[in-house]
Amino acid sequence: MNKFIEVNNLCLSYKNQQVIKNISFSLEQGKIYGLIGRNGAGKTSLLSLLASFNQPTAGTIKIDGEVPFENARIMQEVAFIYDRDFKDESSPVKEMFDTLKRYRPNFDEEYAKYLLDRFELPLKKPVNKLSKGKKAALNVTIGLSSRAPITIFDEAYLGMDAPTRTFFYKELLEDQARYPRTFILSTHLVSEMDYLFEEVLIIHRGELVFHDDFETLISRGAAITGDFSKVDQFVQGKKKLSEQTLGRTKSVMIYGNLTEEEKEKARSIGLDIGPVNLQDLFIYLTEEGK
Amino acid sequence: MKKKSIRTKLAIDLFTLQGKWTVWFLKIMFVVYIAHILYPLIHNGESVRAVDDFYARSYIFGNIYMLVIGIITSISCLPYYVQNGITRRDYFFGATIGTLGLAIIIPLVALIIHFLTKGMIDWTNLPIDLKGLTEASAAEEDPFIAQMILAVIYAPSVVEISGLSILVFTVNLFFYYVIGWMIGAGFYRFGGIKGMMFIVLALAIFLINSGIWGNPVPAWLPIPDLTLSFYAIIGTVSLIFIVLGIIRLVTRNMRIKL
Incomplete structure (x- = not known):
């Protein structure tokens, strides 16, 4: 380098x-x-x-x-x-x-x-x-x-x-x-x-x-999208950055890496895993009191 | 080699920029001067009247003008050039050389205008008696403030046209410029009370310079009276170097404000 x-x-x-x-x-x-x-x-x-x-x-x-x-x-x-x-x-x-x-x-x-x-x-x-x-x-x-x-x-x-x-x-x-x-x-x-x-x-x-x-940064979190009850269940215990609901669909940004097992599990119950956005990470990393 | 060319460019830029201002300054001064000559003639009829010549007048107002542009450029030009990737050191040398050029040109231009106006007055036979500056007639017992003002606006009292006086003119213009530069740089860097101290310092330097040129100064100031112009020039040049040294110290690590 x-x-x-x-x-x-x-x-x-x-x-x-x-x-x-x-x-x-x-x-x-x-x-x-x-x-x-x-x-x-x-x-x-x-x-x-x-x-x-x-x-x-x-x-x-x-x-x-x-x-x-x-x-x-x-x-x-x-x-x-x-x-x-x-x-x-x-x-x-x-x-x-x-x-x-x-x-x-x-x-x-x-x-x-x-x-x-x-x-x-x-x-x-x-x-x-x-x-x-x-x-x-x-x-x-x-x-x-x-x-x-x-x-x-x-x-x-x-x-x-x-x-x-x-x-x-x-x-x-x-x-x-x-x-x-x-x-x-x-x-x-x-x-x-x-x-x-x-x-x-x-x-x-x-x-x-x-x-x-940039890639490493946004891989520090994930966006979990799908049926709201399944999403809620999946993200339980995880650090939530933000969430949005539209009808029965919910999208939650979480902080922290997902293991392969977790990813597999999410997919198996019909949840979508996408990248987190930088803005949410930024807000989380620079929160008041941190 | 490269450094040299940046400084040369800066010297040319500062000369040109300040030169443009100076053209305006001289134009305005010329208009006021002509008005000063003609207005009483038209109003009061023709009786012979003494008027200081343009050269002498440029001498006084030129000093104040240089003081002002010294302040303005130190506050605006240094940050501008640093923003354009120029070092403070290069700006210092470039501005010094460029302004020295200006201080050499102004007396020559003033002289040309002087001879032109004199020629016109002689040719048209106007009842005007052109005079150089007369000696400052401040009495020894003048109050301190009056002496101070005198020291600031009226340093040397020899204003007859000669090779020596042109040199004195140049040296003084440059002297007033560096004083302005020092005040501006001090204010830019320190602001407030500390900035004010640079005005006090400037007044002290004016007073010393005034004393060197044989003007009355408060009795408690032990300044040698170097009335002989040649030695007085050396005195002022030494002061210029001291002031330039102070400017360099103030600006060498100066923070550029955003």
């Missing part, structure tokens, strides 16, 4: 508050990572450390074998796109792309033009006069067209409406196929983005509570 990003015992404190607590993980080149966590879990703090916006209080970060902070070679390869309001940015949209052209070695002008066109972004309009949705579209255009080897999107898609977000997800996957890079997508819109993630990191209260590939 190539360790493109290596994080060891990372800690970050503001005054007396510890926001990142001893986090270690490594990420490979060319994969799409989902970083999920509740509000205030420390997602943005972690990402701003990766992007050299800040320095860790303790622990180390290495990108491509080097410490990224104030490292000109690494910093120009990391694009950190976060939800910002551009309220002081009175220069026209075009100027932002002039800057990218000068300072982002992999910036693709043609691709930027294509995205600007698709998002219907006016080049001459001052950035701070754009609507919230258009600002978000500008932001993701900057992120995608920079083609930085490490591209971090931190809730950058919040202002966009659903069709625009769908277009963005599709575009991200297509561009990833053309120019593979390491994406880190932080979100709490888990249910609509989960299909993008190859690996998932879940942080909760400044700690990394889970890091594995």
